[in-house]
Amino acid sequence: MPEPSISTRWSLARRVVGVLAALLVTVLIVYLGRSGYRDVRGDGLSFLDSVYYSVVSLTGAGYGDITPVSATARLADVVIIMPLRVLFLIVLVGTTLELLSERSRQAFRAYKWRSRVRNHVVVVGFGTKGRAAVKTLLGDDEVEPNHIVVVDTDQDVLSAATALGLVTVHGSGTRSDVLRVAGTQRARAVVVATNRDDSAVLVTLTARELAPEAHIVASVREAENVHLLKQSGANQVVVSSETAGRLLGMATSAPAVVDVVEDLITPETGLAIAERPVETGEEGGSPRHLGDIVLGVVREGTLYRVDSPEVDAIEPGDRLLYVRKVTPADQRE
Template identity: 45%
Template sequence: MSRDTPEPALGRIQLPETTRSPWWELGKRLLLALAILAGTVLLVYVDRRGYTDANDPTGKVGFIDSIYYTTVTLSTTGYGDIAPTSEGARLINAFVITPLRIAFLVLLIGTTLEVLASQGREMFRVSRWRKKYMDEHIVVVGYGTKGRSAVETLVNNGKPREGVMIVDPSPSAVADAAGDGIAIVTGDATRRQVLRRAGVERASQVIITTDTDATNVLAALTVRQLNPDAYIVAAVREEENVPLMKQSGADSVITSADAVGRLLGLSTLSPTLGSVMEDLMTYGDGLEVAERELLVNEVGKQPQQLPDQVISVVRDEKVYRYFDPVVTQLARGDRLVVVRPARELPWAPRPGTHNETTSTETED
C-alpha cells in the first residue's frame, strides 16, 4: 500500500498485504471494457458501408446502428438484422471484432469472479487470523516512533508478528504496519467498537503510545472497561500525568519526556554512564535487561552467586532489589531480572536459554 492510498474505513482490520482495493480493480476493468466498446463502435461506423441493415429500406448503417450492432455483437446476442456484407467488413469481424468480443466477455466475467473471490479470500483470511491469533495477543495503540520501537522489541524477543495488533487511525501507520508485516485496525482507540475489532477483550497486554496524554488516558479507561485483566503499559509525556494514567487503569506508566531528559542528563554528567544506559536499551548487541525464571539448580542460592548479574527478584508479584533481605535466599517460583550479554558468548553463558528445568516446572 502506498502513502497515496486513500484513508481506509475506520474500524476495519487490515492484514499486512500490499494489494489494491478490489473496487479499484473493478473500476479499472470497467473503464477498459468501455474503451473496447467505444473502439468497436468507431471501427464499425468507419466501415459502415460494408454493413447492411435489414430493417432499413436503404440498408444503410448510421452511428446509432453502429452502437446497436456493437453492443449485441460484443454481448454475443446477435439478432442478425445488421450484418457485414463486404469482404473487408467480414475480415474485420473475423480478426478484430471477434477477439474484442472474447476480451470483453472475459473482462466482465473475470472481473466479477475476481472481486467476489478477492472479498471471499479476505474475509476468510481475517476469520482464520482471528481464530488463530486474537487470543492472549498484544494490542499496541499508536504506531508512531514509540509504538514501532515497542513492537520491534517484542518481535526481537520472540513474540510472533501475528500475535501483535496495531490500533491507529493514521494512513501512514497503515502503510508502516503493512511494510512491517503487522495487522492493524484503523480507528480511534478511545472508541469501544474499534478496540473490540482489535480483540482487546481477549488481549493479554495492551501498550498505549499515542502522542497526547489525554488520548492515552481515555484509551486506558476504555481498555480497562473492556478487559479488566489485561496488563496495560502506557506512555505519558509529562510526569504530572502519571497518577492520572494509573487511576485510569494503567499497570505501568513510562514517562517519555522525563526518561529522555534523565538519559540526556546522565550522558552530560558521565558520557560513559550514558553509553551504558543506551546499550541496555538497544536490542541485539552489548548488554540487555531481561526477565527469566529461576532454574532448579539455582534454588537456595543468593542472587549474587548466579552467573547472571541479578538486579531484582520477582516473588509473589512483588519486585525486590537483589540486596533486599527478603530475597537473600532464592526460592521456587521466583523470577529474576538480570543484566546479561545480548548474545551468548563462550565466556558468558546465558542460563535459562537452553531448555533447562525451571523451578516452577517441578513445584508439583
C-alpha cells in the same frame, strides 16, 4: 488482516484498462470501416456514432439503429467485435465476482484468526513509540509477528506494519468495536502508544473494559497525566518526555552513563536487560552472589530491588531481572 500480494484495487485497475482497450479497438475498427455501416437516419457514421455503436455492441444492448450492411463490416463484427463483446462481459462479471469473493475471503480469514488467536499483544499506535515497542518484542523473540496486532488510523502506517508480518486493524483505538476486531478481550498485553495523552486515557479505559486481566502499558508525554492512566487501568505508565529529559540532563555531566542506559534498553547490541526464571541450583542463595548481574527479583508479581531484605534468599517461582550480553548469535537471530 494482511493484504494479498496483489491488491484488489490494482487488480480492478488492470481490468478497467483492459475494458477501455477493448472499447478503443472496437471504436477504431468501426470508424475505419464506417462506410460498411448504415444509420437509420441515412447519413454516414461520425466518430461519436462509432463510439456509440461500440458501447452498445460490447454491452449487448444492440438497439439496431446502426447496423453493419457490407460483407467486410459483418465479417469484422463476427471475427473481432463479437469476441471483444464476450471478453468485455467476462471482465465485468469477473471483476464483480472477484470483489465479492475477496471480501468473503477477508471476512473468513478475520473470523478464523479471531477464533484461534490467544495471548497476543495489541499495539495501539504505530508511530515512533509503537514501532520501537514492536521492534523490541520481535528482537527479544517474545512474540511471533502474527501475534502482534497493530491498531492505527493511518493506512500507510498499517501497510508498513503488514510488511513486517504483523496483523493490522484500521480504526481508532478509542472505539470498543475496533479493539474487539483486534481481539483485545483475549490479549495478554496492550501497548498504548498514541501521540496524545487524552487519547491514551480513552484507549486505556476502553481496553481495560474489554480485557480486565490484560497487562496494559501506556506512554504519556506529561508526568501530570500518569495518575489518569493509572486510574484508567494501566498497569505501567512510561513518561516519554521526562525520560528523554533525564537522559539529556545526564548527558551533559555523565555522558558515559547515558551510553550505558541506551545500551541496556537496546536489545540488538552490547548489553540488555532480560528476565528469566530461577534455576533449581540457585534456590536458597542470594541474588547478589550469582554469576549474572541481577538487578531485581520478581516475586508473586512484585518487583524487589536486589538489595531488598525480602529477597536475601531466592525462592522457587521467583524471576530474576538481570543484565545479559548480546552474543553474535543473538544478533543474527
